[in-house]
Amino acid sequence: MPIVTTGELITRAAATRSAVAAFNIITLEHVEAVIAGAEKMGSPVVLQVSENAVKFRYGRLLPLARAAASAAERAAVPVALHLDHVRSDDLLRQAPGAGFSSVMYDAARLPYAENLAATRAAADWAHAQGLWIEAELGQVGGKDGRAPLDAHEPGARTDPAEAHAFVADSGVDALAVAVGSSHAMTTRTATLDHDLLQRLSATLDVPLVLHGSSGVPDDQLMAAVAGGITKVNVGTALNIAMTGAIREFLAAHPEAVDSRRYLSVGREAMARAVTRIIGVLRRQDQALVVSHHARNGAPPR
Numbered sequence: 234m235p236i237v238t239t240g241e242l243i244t245r246a247a248a249t250r251s252a253v254a255a256f257n258i259i260t261l262e263h264v265e266a267v268i269a270g271a272e273k274m275g276s277p278v279v280l281q282v283s284e285n286a287v288k289f290r291y292g293r294l295l296p297l298a299r300a301a302a303s304a305a306e307r308a309a310v311p312v313a314l315h316l317d318h319v320r321s322d323d324l325l326r327q328a329p330g331a332g333f334s335s336v337m338y339d340a341a342r343l344p345y346a347e348n349l350a351a352t353r354a355a356a357d358w359a360h361a362q363g364l365w366i367e368a369e370l371g372q373v374g375g376k377d378g379r380a381p382l383d384a385h386e387p388g389a390r391t392d393p394a395e396a397h398a399f400v401a402d403s404g405v406d407a408l409a410v411a412v413g414s415s416h417a418m419t420t421r422t423a424t425l426d427h428d429l430l431q432r433l434s435a436t437l438d439v440p441l442v443l444h445g446s447s448g449v450p451d452d453q454l455m456a457a458v459a460g461g462i463t464k465v466n467v468g469t470a471l472n473i474a475m476t477g478a479i480r481e482f483l484a485a486h487p488e489a490v491d492s493r494r495y496l497s498v499g500r501e502a503m504a505r506a507v508t509r510i511i512g513v514l515r516r517q518d519q520a521l522v523v524s525h526h527a528r529n530g531a532p533p534r
Contacts, residue, residue: 234306234307234308234309234310234311234312235306236302236305236306236312236313236314236332236334237277237311237312237313237334238313238334238335238365239279239313239314239315239334239335239365240334240335240365240406241311241313242277242279242311242313243365243406243407243440243463243464244440246440246463246464247440247463250458250459251458251463251514252458252462252463252464252465252514253277253278253279253463253464253465254271254276254278254279254465254467254507254510254511254514255278255279255280255281255315255464255465255466255467256278256279256280256281256467256468256471256507257281257282257283257286257317257466257467257468257471258280258281258282258286258297258301259286259289259297259472261297261300261304262475262496262499262500262503263471263475263503264280264297264300264301264304265304265500265504266471266475266500266501266502266503266504266506266507267280267471267503267504267507268280268304268305268308268310268312269500269504269507270503270504270505270506270507270508270511271308271310271312271507271511272308272309272310273504273508274507274508274511274512274515275310276310276511276514276515277310277311277312277313278310278311278312278313278507278511279312279313279314279315279464280301280305280312280313280314280315281314281315281316281317281466281468282294282297282298282301282314282315282316282317282333283316283317283318283468284316284317284318284319284320284321284324284339285318287324294316294324294327294331295331298314298331298332298333299331299332301314301332302314302332313334313335314332314333314334314335315333315334315335315336315337316328316331316333316335316336316337317336317337317466318337318339319336319337319338319339320339320340320342322355325338325355325358325359326358328359328362328364329362329363329364333364334363334364334365335364335365335366335367335406336355336359336364336365336366336367337366337367337368337369337409337442338351338352338355338356338359338366338367338368338405339368339369340352340355340368340369341368341369341370345395345399348368348370348399349399349402349403352368352399352403352405353402353403353404355368356368356403356404356405357404360404365406365407366405366406366407367405367406367407367408367409367442367464368399368403368405368407368408368409369408369409369410369411369444370391370395370396370399370408370409370410370411390411390412390413390426390429391408391410391411391412391429391433393429393432393433393435393436393437394436396408396410396433396436396437397436397437400437400438400439405439406439406440407439407440407441407442407463407464408437408439408440408441408442409441409442409443409444409466410430410433410441410442410443412425412426412427412429412430412433412443412457413425413426414443414444414445414446414448414449416444416445416468416469417445417447417468417469423445423448423449423450423453424453425449425453425456425457427456427457427460430457430460430461430462431460431461433461434460434461440463440464441461441462441463441464442462442463442464442465442466443457443462443464443465443466444466445466446465446466446467446470446510447467447468447469447470447473448469451513451516454513454514455513455514455516458514465510465514467510470506470510471503471506471507473506474499474502474503474505474506475499475500475502475503476499477502478498478499478501478502479495479496479498479499481498482494482495482498482499483495
């Protein structure tokens with residue numbers, strides 16, 4: 234199946250008040266696992282390569298990007314490629330030639346005015362190249378060794394009025410909002426601020442993105458989608474699944490040296506994690522259908 238664009242998937246999801254799952258990939262096993270899990274569910278998916286993943290791959294974008302594109306072209310479901318958490322303008326400019334249809338430009342570490350100026354310049358360039366662009370406002374805790382921000386600290390939440398101005402002035406196509414999730418969480422204990430999310434959804438006319446979704450319990454994730462989240466980013470959950478499965482395999486098979494044996498176990502575990510997360514989003518889709526029929530006096534089929 235031809236690679237689709239992230240913008241297509243998000244636009245379709247926004248129209249049906251559903252969400253697209255976007256998974257961060259690091260290895261070829263990640264790529265294969267995400268596609269296998271999505272195919273099992275018959276659902277579209279976004280493959281995301283972060284700037285940190287590029288650094289891990291000796292600073293080279295193309296090897297992983299080309300592997301992801303090749304796998305996406307052979308997938309039985311629609312797959313889009315997204316370049317995630319880009320801070321480097323040099324990396325941003327590599328996106329079109331590497332097969333990406335979208336990029337998340339991350340200037341959230343900067344003061345508001347500097348974030349806006351940098352994001353506006355990135356958006357202007359990206360749009361000229363036909364790229365869909367996502368930005369972030371209201372710092373999400375836990376990245377780059379920083380401790381997660383306290384729920385009551387201003388930086389831990391995205392202000393709706395500020396977000397409205399930022400979107401209008403930057404020209405971005407989507408906004409990642411800080412509503413209580415945190416990057417790199419290894420426990421699913423995040424509590425989201427759903428009232429804030431509803432205010433953000435009512436204020437903004439672009440799709441909203443939830444980062445740090447690995448730490449969000451299923452019911453909170455479903456409520457987030459119901460509240461306006463259209464793109465759900467997942468990364469750590471795959472690494473937890475892969476690492477746990479490999480540890481268990483090697484503990485049971487200390488003689489194993491063929492990496493294919495334990496990598497295949499890790500890949501299968503990641504695929505199950507993908508299937509589970511997409512299943513959670515699908516349950517929310519079904520709940521919306523039931524709610525729609527209930528409001529209109531017709532029984533769901």
